Amino acid sequence: MAYKAKIRVTLRPSILDVQGKAAQHALANLGYTSVESVRIGKYMEVNIEEQSADEAGRVCTEICQKLLSNPVMEDFTFELEPVN
Amino acid sequence: MADVTVGIVVFPGSNCDHDTEYAVASFPGVKPLMLWHNGHDLKGSDAVILPGGFSYGDYLRCGSIARFSPIMREVIEFARKGGPVLGICNGFQVLVESGLLEGALIRNTGKKFICRQSTIKVVNNSTIFTDGYQEGEVLRIPVAHGEGNYFASPETIESLEEHGQVVFRYVDGEGRASEESNFNGSLGNIAGIVNRQGNVLGLMPHPERASEKLLGSEDGRRLFESLFRHVTGV
Numbered sequence: 212m213a214y215k216a217k218i219r220v221t222l223r224p225s226i227l228d229v230q231g232k233a234a235q236h237a238l239a240n241l242g243y244t245s246v247e248s249v250r251i252g253k254y255m256e257v258n259i260e261e262q263s264a265d266e267a268g269r270v271c272t273e274i275c276q277k278l279l280s281n282p283v284m285e286d287f288t289f290e291l292e293p294v295n
Numbered sequence: 296m297a298d299v300t301v302g303i304v305v306f307p308g309s310n311c312d313h314d315t316e317y318a319v320a321s322f323p324g325v326k327p328l329m330l331w332h333n334g335h336d337l338k339g340s341d342a343v344i345l346p347g348g349f350s351y352g353d354y355l356r357c358g359s360i361a362r363f364s365p366i367m368r369e370v371i372e373f374a375r376k377g378g379p380v381l382g383i384c385n386g387f388q389v390l391v392e393s394g395l396l397e398g399a400l401i402r403n404t405g406k407k408f409i410c411r412q413s414t415i416k417v418v419n420n421s422t423i424f425t426d427g428y429q430e431g432e433v434l435r436i437p438v439a440h441g442e443g444n445y446f447a448s449p450e451t452i453e454s455l456e457e458h459g460q461v462v463f464r465y466v467d468g469e470g471r472a473s474e475e476s477n478f479n480g481s482l483g484n485i486a487g488i489v490n491r492q493g494n495v496l497g498l499m500p501h502p503e504r505a506s507e508k509l510l511g512s513e514d515g516r517r518l519f520e521s522l523f524r525h526v527t528g529v
Binding site for chain 2: 222226227229230278279281283284292
């Protein structure tokens with residue numbers, strides 16, 4: 212079975228996101244003063260060929276922990292969906 | 296000094312490898328040896344340097360792809376056995392990504408890439424990399440980085456401080472670790488740390504760019520000198 216993992220990697224809440232802050236300031240300059248904060252993360256799509264959704268989820272967790280995110284500064288979440 | 300071989304790892308995107316080679320070669324009896332990232336052999340290196348640059352274009356996170364280069368398996372094994380490893384700038388980022396050093400290097404708080412002279416204080420001069428300096432000595436060594444903001448959990452910071460693993464701090468001209476001197480936002484003004492065993496050092500400033508008078512400062516020279524002296528066991 213082929214699965215598509217939609218992975219989101221975000222900076223941990225305790226870390227100042229300077230990119231997000233800059234974007235927020237730009238939005239305020241555009242007049243969007245109601246925008247209180249912006250946090251910028253990464254979105255990745257990964258296709259995984261495995262026997263079951265459980266197996267694909269296990270692989271996805273592993274690659275997120277090993278390479279796609281850095282647990283010191285980032286959190287990750289993902290959704291899996293079957294690909295036809 | 297007796298003959299010493301210093302391996303300098305070259306990743307795709309390294310750009311301080313030749314500066315480092317030049318600085319290393321200026322020490323009598325010390326031979327730099329370029330090690331390509333695809334290799335599986337440190338070729339008898341007595342010490343290994345991970346140079347500055349933008350390995351793999353800083354894709355994903357700085358140092359994250361380089362950390363899985365074939366040569367890194369050998370470097371990690373070498374370090375675990377006590378072999379001296381020095382990571383400069385991007386090399387420091389590779390060391391934290393590889394787990395040889397704790398913490399992470401995140402975007403500078405001011406958002407800008409910072410290329411300038413920095414003043415750092417030698418906080419711990421009892422390492423093999425720094426025993427040629429006086430404790431508290433203030434050095435002028437340039438920095439050039441966009442992601443040099445040292446970050447770690449409060450527990451990690453506490454443990455680094457407790458075990459004397461903070462080796463360099465950003466300071467002002469008077470040697471004070473002030474907020475203004477901490478241009479990249481690093482926790483505790485941290486500019487460089489060593490592992491608990493004392494054989495792996497990472498720092499953001501570039502000692503190879505402060506290794507002769509013509510470059511405006513020679514303050515980085517004694518870092519290499521200390522290291523090479525320990526490698527030869529003199």
